Amino acid sequence: MSKPKVAFYWCASCGGCEETVVDLAEDILGVVEKVDIVLWPVALDFKYHDLEALADGEITATLLNGAIRSSEQEEMAVLLRRKSKYLIAYGACAHLGGIPGLANQFDREDILRFNYEDAPTVVNEAKTRPQLEFTEDGRSPHLPELRHVVRTLDQVVDVDFYIPGCPPTPNLTKAAFAALLSGNLPPKGSVLAPDTALCEECPRKATKPADVAFTAFHRPHEQLLDPDKCFLTQGVVCMGPATRSGCGAQCTCGNMPCTGCFGPTSRVRDQGAKILSSLCANVAGRTEEEINPVLQGIPDPVGTFYRYGLPSSLLRRRVDLPHA
């Protein structure tokens, strides 16, 4: 019997998810032994026509990382969906929109103008911008179009499973491969990670008081952080209570608060609204005069609470931007 086929693909992402596959270290050999990799642009030289030549559903599983932000990424998502039995959103960007999803706060024209004209490191007196089509030496190449909206993978095509994280941890990746190869899979649409809050696996949990009363919020660089005490007792925003566990609490173990990359648990629809609710409820003070200065300690609520999940949030995007 031939080995199951697996594809890796990347869209709007940083490459960290690809690193995580390599971070399987020796275990990757076990995976390679059991599967045929048919596409992995970052590591292996397959062409898109190789992919097109496959039959529909011939790939057992595609792990796609990155948000969907360009016409090319959409085309690839549609093609890979068709060729794959299981399409897996791999990592925070494909799952929730990720860091690229923060662009949903801005107009596409502003983004293009900054990046090609106004950025301090750019010299572009002719104000040249990439064109979708152009002709040079008799050839007419075309480039993908940047969309107005950054999307999660499941806002573009049907997704079977999600592996969360920025990037996903090797243990989750390994467990996902084991589940795929054994066919012992959870219901479609599952996030392949525990369904409890990060606090459950955080070693600081014992020091989390039942009753927090924030008198100020501090950003992590503004003070020395106690390596053992719950961040919330130190007045530092930690996304842990509104974030899914499964990462092994790597950030809190490294003395940095959780920033929420695993997204919410299944019982929360909007991670940002939920952590806002929880943090604010515990602010000390009963009048606007007492409350407002404390809340000023969170200068960028969108960037803090939706750092990895703006496209998958209830509002998806700043609502008053142009879309065409």
Next chain:
Amino acid sequence: MSRLKYAPNVRVIRLMCSGRVDPQFILEALRRGADGVLIGGCHPGDCHYVEGNYKMLRRYRLLQRMLGDLGIAAPRVRLEWISAAEGERVKSVINEMTRQLQALGPLDLPGKFTDWDQEVIALAREAQAKVAAETEAEVAHV
């Protein structure tokens, strides 16, 4: 009892306490097409659960700022202290807010989502047309 009349375009959702208003509820209402959300809470000091309305106030302050960053105008989400004995105030706040929202015009998030997704629907149609053209070409070849 007083048979006071207020604007008919209000949908009332009863909760035990303004402290039960999860900010997700407010976003969900907007997402489903509400033009605005009015949260009515008991006056400070009057909370049966002691802290509920203060919790709402704290959430509201930050939620307002966050919604502003996401392009939702401040009058669309409003917090008012209105006790059960203040029917007249319910009427005047609802009528005033209705007027303000009418002046702002519809928020229409469901319509916005549809507009935003035209760029993807266009792709789906393109792909469909391509498959159809290929199938047609095959038929023609036969």
